[in-house]
Amino acid sequence: MNQQLPAILIIAPLLSALIINISGWVNKKLCFPIAVAGLGLASWASVNLLLRVLDEGVVLYRLGGWDPPMGIAYYVDHLNGLVLTVVSIVALLNLIANKKTIEQDFPEKTGPFYTLYVLMVTGLLGIVATGDAFNLYVLLEIAALTGYGLLAMGEDRAPLATLNYLYMGTIGACFYLLGVGYLYIVTGSLNMVDIAGILPALYQSKAVLAAFMICMIGVWLKMAFFPLHAWLPNAYTYAPSAASSLIAPLVTKVMIYVMIRLILTVFTPEYVFSTLTVSEPIVWLATIAIVMGSIFALSERNLKKMLTYVIIAEVGYMVGGAWLGNRTGMTGAILHIVNDSLMTLCVFLVAGNIVYKVKGYAFKDLKGLFRTMPFTMGAFVIGALSIIGVPPTCGFFSKWYLISGAIQAGHYGFMVALLFSSLVNVVLFFRVIEIAYYEPFAEGHGHNVLPEPMAEAPLMMLVPLLIVAASLIVVGVYTGDIVNYIIQFAIPKEIV
Amino acid sequence: MPDIISIIAAKYNYWMFIILMMIGLYAMIAKNNLVKKVVGMSIFQTAIILFYVSIGAKKGATIPILEHAHSEHANAAGSHIIQSADYVNPLPHVLMLTAIVVCVATLGVAFALLIRVYKRYHTLEEDEILAQIREK
Numbered sequence: 001m002n003q004q005l006p007a008i009l010i011i012a013p014l015l016s017a018l019i020i021n022i023s024g025w026v027n028k029k030l031c032f033p034i035a036v037a038g039l040g041l042a043s044w045a046s047v048n049l050l051l052r053v054l055d056e057g058v059v060l061y062r063l064g065g066w067d068p069p070m071g072i073a074y075y076v077d078h079l080n081g082l083v084l085t086v087v088s089i090v091a092l093l094n095l096i097a098n099k100k101t102i103e104q105d106f107p108e109k110t111g112p113f114y115t116l117y118v119l120m121v122t123g124l125l126g127i128v129a130t131g132d133a134f135n136l137y138v139l140l141e142i143a144a145l146t147g148y149g150l151l152a153m154g155e156d157r158a159p160l161a162t163l164n165y166l167y168m169g170t171i172g173a174c175f176y177l178l179g180v181g182y183l184y185i186v187t188g189s190l191n192m193v194d195i196a197g198i199l200p201a202l203y204q205s206k207a208v209l210a211a212f213m214i215c216m217i218g219v220w221l222k223m224a225f226f227p228l229h230a231w232l233p234n235a236y237t238y239a240p241s242a243a244s245s246l247i248a249p250l251v252t253k254v255m256i257y258v259m260i261r262l263i264l265t266v267f268t269p270e271y272v273f274s275t276l277t278v279s280e281p282i283v284w285l286a287t288i289a290i291v292m293g294s295i296f297a298l299s300e301r302n303l304k305k306m307l308t309y310v311i312i313a314e315v316g317y318m319v320g321g322a323w324l325g326n327r328t329g330m331t332g333a334i335l336h337i338v339n340d341s342l343m344t345l346c347v348f349l350v351a352g353n354i355v356y357k358v359k360g361y362a363f364k365d366l367k368g369l370f371r372t373m374p375f376t377m378g379a380f381v382i383g384a385l386s387i388i389g390v391p392p393t394c395g396f397f398s399k400w401y402l403i404s405g406a407i408q409a410g411h412y413g414f415m416v417a418l419l420f421s422s423l424v425n426v427v428l429f430f431r432v433i434e435i436a437y438y439e440p441f442a443e444g445h446g447h448n449v450l451p452e453p454m455a456e457a458p459l460m461m462l463v464p465l466l467i468v469a470a471s472l473i474v475v476g477v478y479t480g481d482i483v484n485y486i487i488q489f490a491i492p493k494e495i496v
Numbered sequence: 497m498p499d500i501i502s503i504i505a506a507k508y509n510y511w512m513f514i515i516l517m518m519i520g521l522y523a524m525i526a527k528n529n530l531v532k533k534v535v536g537m538s539i540f541q542t543a544i545i546l547f548y549v550s551i552g553a554k555k556g557a558t559i560p561i562l563e564h565a566h567s568e569h570a571n572a573a574g575s576h577i578i579q580s581a582d583y584v585n586p587l588p589h590v591l592m593l594t595a596i597v598v599c600v601a602t603l604g605v606a607f608a609l610l611i612r613v614y615k616r617y618h619t620l621e622e623d624e625i626l627a628q629i630r631e632k
Contacts, residue, residue: 134591141598148605152612159612160625166606167524170537174544177595181548184588 005045005052006061006074009084010126012041017118024111032099035114039095039121043088046125050081054485060131068131069191075131079264079334079490082482083128083257086341090249091121097349097464098242100457101356105240106153113153117246120146124254133180133266134190136258137173140222144169147251150243151235161234168221168231175218182211183266192266199267203275212267212276216259223255223315226289233296233308241352244304248311249344253337256318260333263322269494273325283414286320289313290417294424303361304351306428307344310387313421314340320414321402327495329405334487335479336398339386342472343395346383349465350376353457366432367439372455375462377436379469384429386472389422394476401483509550516543530613530620534606541599548592552585560586 016038023030053059053076061074076084095117102113123143130136148169152162184190186207187198202208217228224232232252236244263272273279293313300306318340321333351361353376358365370377386393389400399418406415456462475482504511520543523536560583610620617625 134594138594138598141602145598145601145605148609152609156616157629159609159616163530163606163609163613166602166609167533167537170602171521171524171540173598174541178544178547181544181551181588185551 002048002052004061005049006059006076006129007063009042009045009049009088009129010122012045013038013118013122013125016041017115017122020111020118021115024115028110031111031114035095035118036092038118039088039092042121042125043085043092046081046084046088049076050085050486053078053081069189069194072130072132072135073191074129075193076129077490078486079260080128080257082334082486082490083254083337084125086338087124087128087250087254088121090341090345091117091124091246093464093468094242094246094249094345094349097461098245098352100461101240101352102242104356105242109153113150113242116146116149117242120150120246124250127254128257131192132190133183133192133195134177137177137180140173140176140258143251143254144173144222147243147247151239151247153243154239156238157234158238158240161231161238165231165235168228172218172221172228175214175221177218179211179213179215179218182207182214186211192261195266196268199271203271208267208271209276212262212272213278215262219255219259219262220319223252223259223319224312225315225319226285226292226312229289229293229312229315232312233305236308236311237302237305241348241355245345245348245352248308248348249341252311252315253318253341256315256322256333256337259319260322260330264490264492269325269492273495279323279325282323283320283409283411286316286323287414287417289316289319290414290421294421297428298424301363303354303363303366303432304348306432307347307351310425310428311344314344314387317399317402317418317421320411320417321405324405324409324411324414325495326405326408327491328401328408330491330495331483331487332398332401332403332405334490335401335483338482339394339398339472339475342468342475343383343386346379346465346468346472347387349461349468350380350383353461353465356457356461357455363432363435366436369436370433373457374454375456375466377433379465380436381433382469382472384425384433386476388425388429392476393472394479395472397476397479509553510547513543513547513550516546528622530610530622534603534610537606538599538603541595541602545592545595545599548588548595552588554581554584557582557584560584 016034020031020034023034049059057077059076060068061076062068063072063074066072102110106113120143123139123146126139127136127143130139148162148166151165152159180190183195186202186205187195189195189198199208221228236248239247263269290313293309293316297306297309297313300309314336318333318336321329321336324330353373354366354369355361357373358369382393386395389396399422403415403418406412406418517540520536520538520540523539524533527533527536562578613625614620617628619625
């Protein structure tokens, strides 16, 4: 059983997606428990895998018993063991938290929604687990296509915004495929480790350079890196809250994992940081991404749209950290994948709870929420503090690593951008908190307003949210352990 | 000048796929009609499929099926050793079977979204839709 963990990780959600679809015709009440069981099994498998990786090092799984490089292999090491755990647990918590919203938003379509949801998680887990470059493309498209389906189920402008996402996402995936094709021409292999072994003799080749840049542009398109970000805000804003709180924390972060995997395993740090001389402009691009994302976020008067621009700024953090080319920056980028998934999940779950109760997420709908929904807004404050980067929460620690990495590399522009974005985040989130806390008093001059009764979201939505909020602090406290026992081994020794 | 022509002629399959890809990209960026954009997207994807298919081809090679590979003749003598130059490379072709499935699925999702957009705005011209959004 223990040997089959990487297969269970993918097959459990895949099969449960199939069963959900069938049982949706029989009895809609069956869908939710099956989805929870499928994702629960995947979470169990990923946690066990991570423990096994910590114990014995890299786990290699040959699908169908075919040896790599001929067969497809799943490599699980410290880097993707960590990301797998985060992806599966975030997906599971979000599913439980959103049972009520899914039933409220699509009473007729719960079956198809759960099917797409679980399939999407299958795709994301597969992207992270696989060690085969072409297999990654296929799983990328599985995650993307189901994602389009989920996002398009939203209100009003959702189909149009999703259509734009579909155009950009398809171009991104095609670019990645083209890059893999170039790599296949020069190396004759699709296995990541095998390619890495063949490439050093070809480092001067123009085809390898083209392959690398084309792959990178494809991945940047998919993660909404600044000049290529235009599809993201509308697609995520108009999506149903259950879908946006799955996709917003995970998709961009998984794509950043793919970028780091390409840098660390496929092309090797020696090629990326020594042979190529592109890291300087890319870090500047990340700097611009952070600044522009923060400025756009400031101009929004709508909670969910503001959060989507915060995501764009956070993508800049991680791309910049990974491209600084030193150990501290890379540690910060990997740590931020974990932290940002949890932070984004936290604030998007809050947005989901607000939409469930208030039916709106513009700033004017937030008035007086601290009185009516104290627990939800409490979680929002913790999430906000973490995104700003206040010490006991986890967001502080990854930002600390990123900033010290920037100082080590002498990239003061990137450092200033990080600090600037923290300051902007203070303004952003305290503006929201101010509206939610003080506004009704301003209208009634503080005396003749009766306190509104508490109208908190149901317990089923509240408990996962509070777990996520608590985990922001727990992960922050245990940052040292995560870095020392996991991330340290995820980064090859060449990066100092 | 003859140099350039010979360079282009020697690698004409790459030039063709790049031209096709750029036609697709142009349609996606410049066209106003959403269906035309989907057509451009399809051309773009097909160009990459053609690229993959063309890299498997070899001059004078045949389909990769080994005759008598499992019969006694194959084992009897080392007389006919299999030369990889005699057969086209099947791997890129097999990969493209998967990519074609992805293409079709993407196209299906795109058309489904187009129907929903049309129901909402009663037009598929991008500028008219944007004008409607701005009016509100």
